[in-house]
Amino acid sequence: xQKITQTQPGMFVQEKxxxxxxxxxxxxxxxxxxxxxxxxxxxxxxxxIYQGSYDQQNATEGRYSLNFQKARKSxxxxxxxxxxxxxxxxxxxxxxxxxxxxxxxxxxxxxRLTIIP
Amino acid sequence: xxxxxxxxxxxITVTGKKLTVTCSQNMNHEYMSWYxxxxxxxxxxxYYSMNVEVTDKGDVPEGYKVSRKEKRxxxxxxxxxxxxxxxxxxxxxxxxxxxxxxxxxxxxxxxLTVL
Numbered sequence: 001x002q003k004i005t006q007t008q009p010g011m012f013v014q015e016k017x018x019x020x021x022x023x024x025x026x027x028x029x030x031x032x033x034x035x036x037x038x039x040x041x042x043x044x045x046x047x048x049i050y051q052g053s054y055d056q057q058n059a060t061e062g063r064y065s066l067n068f069q070k071a072r073k074s075x076x077x078x079x080x081x082x083x084x085x086x087x088x089x090x091x092x093x094x095x096x097x098x099x100x101x102x103x104x105x106x107x108x109x110x111x112r113l114t115i116i117p
Numbered sequence: 118x119x120x121x122x123x124x125x126x127x128x129i130t131v132t133g134k135k136l137t138v139t140c141s142q143n144m145n146h147e148y149m150s151w152y153x154x155x156x157x158x159x160x161x162x163x164y165y166s167m168n169v170e171v172t173d174k175g176d177v178p179e180g181y182k183v184s185r186k187e188k189r190x191x192x193x194x195x196x197x198x199x200x201x202x203x204x205x206x207x208x209x210x211x212x213x214x215x216x217x218x219x220x221x222x223x224x225x226x227x228x229l230t231v232l
Contacts, residue, residue: 004159035220043158043224045207091159095219101167103148103211104175105221107159
């Protein structure tokens with residue numbers, strides 16, 4: 001079984017500061033993928049960034065980077081230079097490679113990020 | 118534009134009245150899936166489909182049905198909705214990015230209220 005833990009229900013951050021959203025995971029799969037999604041108040045799920053378990057380098061996408069520490073089973077999302085538009089719910093998710101064709105994502109409970117002007 | 122669409126976006130209904138939420142994708146994806154989102158629980162998979170006529174249960178399938186008669190469509194059917202099915206529902210399909218990375222892209226969501 002796979003499990004994602006997000007221990008920060010909510011965070012308040014000053015605009016232009018960097019933000020780290022925590023995510024730890026548990027899986028017995030040797031190969032897996034880790035994802036972050038953003039859910040603004042409008043409700044849609046927006047894909048942000050992906051990290052494969054065998055990737056040698058941490059993933060980056062614009063202002064988003066993933067601090068992947070495999071030994072600690074953590075996959076924290078870092079947002080640099082936060083903006084008001086970053087205020088949203090953020091979900092960490094993983095997909096194991098032993099699901100026999102089911103691309104199921106296991107989600108954490110999310111972190112609500114609020115950027116303060 | 119590549120996208121996953123869902124209809125309706127909002128629905129209020131009463132207990133026991135059958136309803137269908139449609140999902141369609143225009144990216145020729147084999148894999149499609151339904152999730153429900155509830156406060157404090159994140160998203161949980163209801164059903165998934167690996168291809169036409171191939172469907173299987175996810176983690177919370179009770180009270181739902183699906184069908185996959187065409188590759189692009191994957192409707193979610195509630196035969197007799199109950200208040201505990203009040204939730205935000207997402208349809209997703211998988212896109213293969215560079216390097217064989219499979220990423221699921223989500224529809225806009227359907228907010229269902231069952232009275």
